[in-house]
Amino acid sequence: MDAFILQILNGLDKGSAYALIALGLTLIFGTLGVVNFAHGALFMIGAFVAVTVSRILSISMVVEDPTKTDFLGNPAKISTPYVEEWFGPTIGAGILDWAVPISIIIAIPIMIVIGVIMERGLIQHFYKRPHADQILVTFGLAIVLQEVIKYFYGANPIPTPAPAAFIGSFDFGAMIGFDPNTIIYPYWRLVYFAFSAIIIAVVFAFLQFTTFGMVVRAGMADRETVGLLGINIDKRFTMMFGLAAAVAGLAGVMYAPINSPNYHMGMDFLVLSFIVVVVGGMGSLGGAVLAGFLLGILESFASMSAVIELIPGINQVIIYLVAIIILLTRPRGLLGRKGVMED
């Protein structure tokens, strides 16, 4: 039983990332009908926003201290980050420590702007072209974004620590009544899961309970009629693209402490997220979330040693295998609407 829960927990953090990226992907597909291969790049940019913010926060003022000398006899240089200078050492150090959560606030507007620019500048010209063209041009865009990041940040992963309060693991098993030391789980992964649950809830609430969301849902169902009612649906769909970009970006920001960001992390996630979307059902928001968590958990179950002994190599292929089976037996995906992209 404890091993069972541990695997579910292990699947949750990856599943959260899949679910968040897939949510954005399917949001874009459901509203604009575009297959966005650059969505992984948005996730990656989000992670690099976290890197940038923590770098900016640690910009330091260098003062020479004449009373001390280093081993060469030169006056020792003491660098104090500006934030510590301005807000005092305790608050300043706290801000530095919390760089990743702070990046969330900064990432939202940045990602929305990037998303809107992408949609207005490039993707809007591709609505009427075949899906293959959309895949190709966004694939090209993903390469470009990736290379730009590589140019500025180099090819090596950049470690971006979580706040000190969340570093390390805790005994989850003891908390819920199992023997101690059976279920050890890192704090930050739990934070990540909670965070993504909140984001998913916010997105759904936004679509369900606001007028804006209502119009968007109406537009997803019947774009033309909504247009005929005198509503500028294009503008709202552009905003939805921005929102989807922000969701992917936030997933990236929070993922930075789990895996040090590197320039190709987006592509690695993209392939799997696409599979998640397809399994969940193209254009179905609930399906994307469900399939994201489902595949994440399945993946972690498949990597249990007992399962690997039974079917060697299953942990490597389980996701693809599930995707193939779903695609062939239930063409519209788990929760896909009838008639959407069933060919």
Added chain:
Amino acid sequence: MLGLTRKDTTILLIVTVLALGAPFLLNPFPISSPLAQFNAGYPDLMQRFVIFGIFAIGFNILFGLTGYLSFGHAAFLGVGSYAGVWMFKLLGMNVIPAILASMIVAGLFSVLIGYISLRRSGIYFSILTLAFAQMSFSLAYSVLTPITGGETGLQLSLNDPRILGQSVTPDGNIPVPSLFGLEMGENTRLVISNWVFTFNVGYYFCAVILILAFYLSIRIFRSPFGLMLRAIKTNQTRLNYTGLNPKPYTLAAFVISGMYAGLAGGLMVAMDPLAGAERMFWTASGEVVLMAILGGAGTLIGPILGAGFIKYMENIVSKINETILHNWFAFLPDGLEDIVVSMVYPFIGKGWHLTLGILFMLVVIFLPGGLVEGGQRIGRIFRRKKKKETGDGSGATTVNPAE
């Protein structure tokens, strides 16, 4: 000639001349000149041009004709490579059985994957092929290690049986791939004053196969079968209504294109008997997509041009570093030189992928016919000018669609 129209014969002749004359054509700069770094006429790179040319031609038969965008074609190349190396290990170092085995195994593999993937179309087809290729990659990397060599790759060793050949050469080395005794790695050098031309047996072997493969692809493009594939791309529903089942045709195209990929994989190991799983990774599939689109999907010669272009950039342009750039722009005033260099530098050298990505986007947006269409448009502009000069002025130039 050879059952081709005059225009197709011309294209075939152009490819033949390019392929056979490559050691000369790609070595235009004398070795002592500073431009010598742009010479691409060394065997290793020329082989890559040709092999990836074949790969791209095969991909184009599927994507260019039927419009099915496969994102997993590298899997066939990888499988072909493994089959080739196994033939070297078991049978002997002759390249012919190795290449045949590569094609057959890749063909069988593509029947399997094609049969399943082709049940869906559009983006689902792309994702299915992607999923299969990733699966093959993961399996080759982990469970199938006894067959694929896992992370280290599949290599020849001294205790391979090689029943038709010898396990060990008399001087105690692993034998090298050969064509009935003619070693693939053999070079002949021709030195004309400052120019050095290298003729490599392996390269010419690949080049001949490229020409054959290209000829076959022209025949496929012009055949009733090719026409059927185009009909599938244009309007599959209408084809269904005429009472034809498009499935066998698409599957045939898929398998042919998979065999081309297997052939490329077989040639790859014939040149260098080593196969690794990274050849099957999905970025490798993405690369062949880039090649075909950049050169011109659906055109005959486009994929070869695209493959050559990308491999040239990967091997030559990527070597340009900051010092070389400073030398080039040394004629500019100092401050300006630095600015120009810092503006150009991100796009070449290590950043060549950026240029490639931008170029690829531009091609997809503005030139769906790729470089070939670009060339045709430029050609049309010139032709129009000429007509005006001669006072013809009829304006309506008849240009055939992209070939």
